[in-house]
Amino acid sequence: MLTGKHVVIIGGDARQLEIIRKLSTFDAKISLVGFDQLDDGFIGVTKMRIDEVDWNTVDAILLPISGTNEAGKVDTIFSNESIVLTEEMIEKTPNHCVVYSGISNTYLNQCMKKTNRTLIKLMERDDIAIYNSIPTAEGTIMMAIQHTDFTIHGANVAVLGLGRVGMSVARKFTALGAKVKVGARESDLLARIAEMGMEPFHISKAAQELRDVDVCINTIPALVVTANVLAEMPSHTFVIDLASKPGGTDFRYAEKRGIKALLVPGLPGIVAPKTAGRILADVLVKLLAEPS
Ligand code: NAP
Numbered sequence: 001m002l003t004g005k006h007v008v009i010i011g012g013d014a015r016q017l018e019i020i021r022k023l024s025t026f027d028a029k030i031s032l033v034g035f036d037q038l039d040d041g042f043i044g045v046t047k048m049r050i051d052e053v054d055w056n057t058v059d060a061i062l063l064p065i066s067g068t069n070e071a072g073k074v075d076t077i078f079s080n081e082s083i084v085l086t087e088e089m090i091e092k093t094p095n096h097c098v099v100y101s102g103i104s105n106t107y108l109n110q111c112m113k114k115t116n117r118t119l120i121k122l123m124e125r126d127d128i129a130i131y132n133s134i135p136t137a138e139g140t141i142m143m144a145i146q147h148t149d150f151t152i153h154g155a156n157v158a159v160l161g162l163g164r165v166g167m168s169v170a171r172k173f174t175a176l177g178a179k180v181k182v183g184a185r186e187s188d189l190l191a192r193i194a195e196m197g198m199e200p201f202h203i204s205k206a207a208q209e210l211r212d213v214d215v216c217i218n219t220i221p222a223l224v225v226t227a228n229v230l231a232e233m234p235s236h237t238f239v240i241d242l243a244s245k246p247g248g249t250d251f252r253y254a255e256k257r258g259i260k261a262l263l264v265p266g267l268p269g270i271v272a273p274k275t276a277g278r279i280l281a282d283v284l285v286k287l288l289a290e291p292s
Contacts, residue, residue, distance in 0.1 A: 002028035002288055005059045010034055010050065011076030011083055012064035015269050018277025019062065019284060020045060026285055031058075034076035034083045050083050055092035060288055061085075065102030065123065065269065065280075072107055090115045100284065103244075120287065122280060126164070131279040132268050133168035136242065139267030140169050141176065143240050144215050147260060153177030156212050160203065161219035162189045165242055169217055170198055181209060183224075207232045215240065218248045225249040230257055240264055 007023055009016060011034040020042050023030055030045045031053055032038070038047070063085070068074050074083045090099065090111055101108060102123045112119040122128050144152055157178040159170040166182065174180045174197065181199035183206055184190055193200035201209040203220070206229045210216055214237060218225055221243040227250045230239075239254060239261035241247035247263040254261035268276035 002026040002285070005029065005288055006031070006057050007060045007062060007288065008033060008053055008058050009062045010064075010085060011074035011079075012062075013077045013269055014273035015277035015280060016062075016064070018274060019281040022278070022281035022285055023288070026289075028288070034074065034081065035078040036081065038078045049081065050085070050089070053089070055089055056094065058093045058097050060097065061090070061093070061099045062284070063099065063101040063108075065266070067101040067103050067105060067108050070105060070107045072111075085111075087111045087114055090117055093117065098287075100287070122283065125283065128279060128283055129164040130168075132276060133165045135268035135272035135275055136165050137168040137172040139264070139271040140217055140240055140242065141172060142271060143262070143264055144173075144238065147238050147240075147262070148215065150214065151177075152215075155179070155214040156181075157215045157217065158183065158210055158213045159217045159219065160206070160224055160248070161243075162193055163219060166219040169219065169242070170196070173215075173217075174198060178215075181213075183209065210237070213237055217241075218243055220248045222248055223250065225254075225261070227253040230254050230259055230261075233257075233259060235259060242267070 006029045008031045024042045024044050032045055032047045033050045035047050066075055068085055072084045072086055074085055098118045100120045100122055104121050153176055155178045157173045157180045159166050160183045162182055162184045170180050170182050181201055182193040183201050183203040185203045190200040210229055211232050216237055216239045218241045225248055230253050235258055237259055239249055241249045241263045249261050251261055
């Protein structure tokens with residue numbers, strides 16, 4: 001149980017509702033900032049403005065997956081108010097207070113460094129990233145169906161990267177009957193791709209290997225779908241770029257060549273906010289229950 005733990009949840013999207021529900025079930029004391037338009041009546045939950053938080057009593061601060069922007073602003077879909085988390089606010093929390101965020105940036109890193117508080121980047125955790133790869137892969141299938149006029153079954157699909165997302169995406173497209181080839185750079189990953197019954201290729205050979213591809217799914221957060229690669233692709237290829245902003249595709253050149261290429265961030269929150277929220281909530285409950 002989380003009895004006696006004071007958690008401030010600042011901003012976010014539908015995923016936060018599952019987290020609030022779970023933390024509330026576990027008896028945490030929850031302060032919600034940026035939720036004034038939320039109607040759900042959660043028990044033990046108090047809505048407030050950020051300047052009303054009693055920081056001295058806060059054990060944990062939960063930010064959205066996106067964290068803050070470089071000015072400390074936190075996004076929320078449940079309020080029109082502008083919410084800014086400052087170093088001064090974090091400074092007032094007890095030393096053991098932990099900040100949880102999906103990802104971080106220079107602003108947040110600086111705040112943590114100056115206040116000497118711990119930041120946990122949830123999206124860097126293998127467990128969360130692997131569970132999250134499931135709704136991400138389902139969302140990718142949705143995109144492929146919506147944006148093409150052919151079946152996935154029988155299509156030539158290339159997946160770039162065999163990390164946590166790449167592996168799930170490659171598996172699911174294979175299961176749907178696509179002819180899947182996967183690009184990676186490490187020899188162990190190339191061996192794993194072959195073991196999984198897919199066609200491996202070295203990422204440096206992408207230009208040649210993608211000449212006959214119908215759908216190209218990038219998961220590598222580096223420029224790999226370059227102008228050279230795009231120049232060799234068929235014009236009907238649909239490029240789905242899942243990598244974090246700015247993605248790994250030369251979108252300017254893709255547009256010039258008439259190749260449809262989309263950067264598609266945040267699929268779990270779009271296609272399965274409930275599941276994505278539960279994934280976060282389950283891990284958070286365990287982390288919050290650990291002795292500080
Ligand atoms: P990951 O496990 O770290 O996998 C990334 C893969 O990219 C690794 O296999 C890595 O290979 C490879 N890679 C990195 N830099 C490379 C380079 N320069 N050349 C060739 N390969 C390179 O990450 P992940 O969890 O799969 O996530 C992948 C991306 O998707 C991230 O940007 C993440 O933020 C994003 N994401 C997007 C969504 C969405 O909804 N769109 C959802 C979840 C995650 P090595 O092992 O050789 O380094």
